[in-house]
Amino acid sequence: MTQPTIVRTVAQMREHVRAWKAAGQRVALVPTMGALHEGHLTLIRLAQENADRVIASVFVNPKQFAPHEDFDAYPRGEAVDAEKLASVGCDLMFAPNASEMYAPGFSTLITVSGVSEPLEGAARPQFFGGVATVVAKLFIQSQADVAVFGEKDYQQLQVVKRMARDLDIPIEIIGAPTARAEDGLALSSRNAYLSAEERAAAVALPDAMKAAAQAVAAGSRVDEAEAIAVEALKAAGFRQVDYVEVREASDLSRLGPGPIGEAEGRILVAAWLGGTRLIDNMAVGQA
Ligand SMILES: Nc1ncnc2c1ncn2[C@@H]1O[C@H](COP(=O)(O)OP(=O)(O)OP(=O)(O)O)[C@@H](O)[C@H]1O
Ligand SMILES: CC(C)(CO)[C@@H](O)C(=O)[O-]
Numbered sequence: 001m002t003q004p005t006i007v008r009t010v011a012q013m014r015e016h017v018r019a020w021k022a023a024g025q026r027v028a029l030v031p032t033m034g035a036l037h038e039g040h041l042t043l044i045r046l047a048q049e050n051a052d053r054v055i056a057s058v059f060v061n062p063k064q065f066a067p068h069e070d071f072d073a074y075p076r077g078e079a080v081d082a083e084k085l086a087s088v089g090c091d092l093m094f095a096p097n098a099s100e101m102y103a104p105g106f107s108t109l110i111t112v113s114g115v116s117e118p119l120e121g122a123a124r125p126q127f128f129g130g131v132a133t134v135v136a137k138l139f140i141q142s143q144a145d146v147a148v149f150g151e152k153d154y155q156q157l158q159v160v161k162r163m164a165r166d167l168d169i170p171i172e173i174i175g176a177p178t179a180r181a182e183d184g185l186a187l188s189s190r191n192a193y194l195s196a197e198e199r200a201a202a203v204a205l206p207d208a209m210k211a212a213a214q215a216v217a218a219g220s221r222v223d224e225a226e227a228i229a230v231e232a233l234k235a236a237g238f239r240q241v242d243y244v245e246v247r248e249a250s251d252l253s254r255l256g257p258g259p260i261g262e263a264e265g266r267i268l269v270a271a272w273l274g275g276t277r278l279i280d281n282m283a284v285g286q287a
């Protein structure tokens with residue numbers, strides 16, 4: 001099993017990329033915050049299908065966490081991450097420290113209006129500014145031809161697509177389907193925070209989304225379907241529901257409260273089980 005080369009500076013990463021491109025190779029980037037799981041590995045495999053070389057970045061980005069959030073507690077484990085990347089043949093792991101990413105006096109913030117404002121943007125006002133800024137930097141630093149993001153963070157995927165388009169960054173963005181545990185829970189680094197009891201209850205999240213999606217497909221009003229999911233989450237022990245909303249799939253604009261009609265929808269959910277905030281989403285439409 002070949003270990004991926006680990007580099008910590010932009011200059012080192014660019015040396016590799018320059019050599020690959022000189023050899024006519026297409027380069028993919030998979031941005032992550034580490035604590036890698038099978039969901040991340042599906043992104044690497046999809047990147048390999050779309051490029052000759054794959055870089056995984058591992059960086060817990062302080063700028064996307066508000067001061068009260070879990071930056072310090074966020075799971076970290078570089079050696080295990082490197083082994084997992086090796087197991088799927090990832091070529092390069094870019095693991096910069098914070099000072100490599102944010103030089104003293106760093107003062108730029110990328111704001112993507114519209115698609116970043118509702119849902120996660122409303123619940124975590126600092127989040128998408130931090131994500132758009134670090135992802136733009138990673139795109140420019142790596143000069144990758146293609147980048148892969150998970151649909152598990154569906155709004156993030158739409159924000160990144162809009163940012164790259166608006167800033168004319170020459171990169172193709174590919175969305176990867178959500179990898180799930182056998183019971184349907186989306187794989188997520190933050191699942192590590194769940195106690196055994198909470199983990200058992202967490203399956204209510206995908207189940208509630210499925211019940212709402214089925215109601216919409218059967219012709220129920222969108223607002224009634226959302227209410228079904230909220231009730232199911234509360235009944236399963238979720239202590240707070242930040243949002244359950246059925247939105248238009250590509251720009252996340254609001255859909256009317258009535259039946260979904262011809263629209264292509266997406267149900268998006270964020271809810272707290274004890275101290276853990278879980279998010280998930282799935283496609284919703286008329287049957
Ligand atoms: N279950 C999954 N299926 C597909 N992609 C995923 C999955 N989980 C994470 N990803 C994707 O991996 C990339 C890196 O995500 P990140 O490192 O934040 O992992 P995470 O599991 O989403 O962590 P968190 O618990 O912080 O949400 C993102 O593009 C994210 O959408
Ligand atoms: C895209 C990302 C790596 C930016 O820090 C992060 O938001 C994530 O892991 O989804």
Ligand code: BAL
Nearest residue numbers: 033064065127153156
């Ligand atoms: N997976 C999204 C990164 C975050 O929640 O900070």
